[in-house]
Amino acid sequence: MSMLLIGAVAVTTGEFIPSAGAPDVFPPFDPRTFASQLFWLAVSFGALYFLMARVALPRIGEVIEERRDRIQRDLDEAVRLKAETDAALKAYEQSLADARGKAQGLAKETRDRLAAETDAERHRVEGELNAKLAETEKRIGETKARALASVDEIAASTASDVVSLLTGKGVSDGEVRKALAKARAG
Amino acid sequence: MAAGADGAHSPIAQFEIKSLVPLRLFGFDTSFTNSALFMIIAVALISAFLIMSMRGRSLVPTRMQSVAEVFYEFVANTVRDNVGQEGMKFFPLVFSLFVFVLICNVVGLVPGAFTVTSHIVVTAALALLVIGIVIVYGVATQGTHFLKLFVPDVPPALLPLMVPIEVISFLSRPLSLSVRLFANMLAGHIALKIFAGFVGSLLAAGVWGIISPLPLLLTIALTALELLVAVLQAYVFAVLTCVYLNDAVHGAHH
Structure with missing residues (x-):
């Protein structure tokens, strides 16, 4: 069918693209095919460029851009949360140190108070004992004097x-x- | 040997342009040919893949979507590395060139398929498109300063020698760009066809059929090599396009 059509074209124009058979020139260097190749290259490559520039590439670029933004946002959020965590940790350690200091203060105070009470008690007991000792010595002295007088x-x-x-x-x-x-x- | 000798098995028969739908426009024969068919197939494959795979536009990509994204990032990085951020206005062009050449090369490897890029007129048109854009954009943004490209930083005495060399090197760019791709595709397909033809010829030659697996193995290895060449040449074309565009964007900073 196409052969017939080409035959018709050939009859009317005298130039045609050979439809089959062994070529009389090396096909890539056959100038009779150049116009057709250039025309269809322009059509197809033009269409491809249009589709890529207007449809395909903006879509892909958009998605990649959006993903990059999203990842950046997530990273920023992670950094913010990390900072918050660090602050909370620091606050916790601070309050722990405060509590420890307070506890030590309390313990020291209690120890001092108990020591003071013990000291006072000891002084009191010692005083009493000294008084008793003195009284007893006095009594012994009297008894001795009395005894000597009796002698x-x-x-x-x-x-x-x-x-x-x-x-x-x-x-x-x-x-x-x-x-x-x-x-x-x- | 009869099978290898007729026209259909000639190594260059695969490069013949065959008219499918005759068409005349502007006084030229613009028939829809097998070459045009494979150009359209390549464009359809690329567009369908890239547009379908991005239909979900999901943040976590599907397998297809991540392939599309890999292509995008790969070409975008190539442009950024070679031309810089200002070069991104040429990104759609470089991307289209890369995928068009890549898919035409790879589709051409399918047995029976036509290789669009095995014709010098196609590769030359693409190369001239690149150089044309380099010149137009370079002159439009830099004016006569663009001509500094041909005046390297050398002692003035050397300029009469250097300027012609620079001019010739500039003019040879579209030539090397187009011939490199064309010759790689042409030679690879001829080699494949010859070795594949040996298999048939040996099988037809009686007892010699015993060694027919040897060219078959070679054909398999060559197919793998040609796949590498197909991808590599598309990449080379894209990288050189970026390198030349860099001159248009940044002028001569040699």
């Missing part, structure tokens, strides 16, 4: 008894005492 009496009565037994004569208390005082002094 004189006993010595006097013993001496008068001894004298009366030896001499058979009574001795007055006054004489005995004088003699004892003389002996103690001598």
Whole structure:
């Protein structure tokens, strides 16, 4: 069919694109085909350029751009959240340090208070004990003095008894005492 | 050997342009050909894939969407690295060139398919488009300053020598850009066809059919290599486009 048509064209124009068979020139260098190739190249490449520039590329570019924006937004959001987290962590550590300091203060205060109370109690008990000790020493001293005084009496009565037994004569208390005082002094 | 000798098995038969729907416009033969068909297929594949995959426009991409995004980011990074942020106004152009060349190259590897980029007129048109934009944009934004591109920083005595070299190097850019892609595609497909043809020829040659797996293995390896070349050449085309655009955007900072 096409051969017939080409044949018709050839008859009327004298130039035609060979439809089949062995070429008489090397096909890529056959100038008879140039016009057709250039025309259809212009049509097809023009259409391709139009479709790419107006439809396909803007769509792809839009999607890629949108994705890039979205990723950037998400990254920014992540950075912001990280900063928030860091701030919260810092606040937490700060309050922890505060609490620790407060607890230490409280512990020290309690320790000091207890130590002071213990000291006071000890002082009181020591005072009481000292007072009791002093009183007891005083009593011992009195008892000793009393005992020593008794020793004189006993010595006097013993001496008068001894004298009366030896001499058979009574001795007055006054004489005995004088003699004892003389002996103690001598 | 009969099978390998007829026209259909000639290594260059695959590059023939065949008219599918005759058409005449502006006095030129603009018939809809197999080449035009594969250009349209490439454009349809690219557009369908990129537009369908982005239908969800989800923040967490589906598999298809992430492939589309990988393409986008890859080309965008190439433009940014080579031209800078101001070069992003050329991003749709570089992206279109890259995917068009890439898909034309890769689709061309499908057995029986036509390789649009194996024709010098197509690659030359794309290269001239790039150089044309470089010149127009360069002159429009920098005026005569754009001509500094041809005057390198050398002692004045050397200028009579350097300026012609710079001019020739500038003029050879579209040539090298187009021939590199065209020649890579052409040579690769011819090599594939020849080795694949050996398989059939050997099978048809009686006892020699025993060694026919050897060219078959070679064809498989070559197919893998050609896939690499197809991707690499599309990338090279895009990178060089960026490099040339850099001159238009930033002037001569050699």
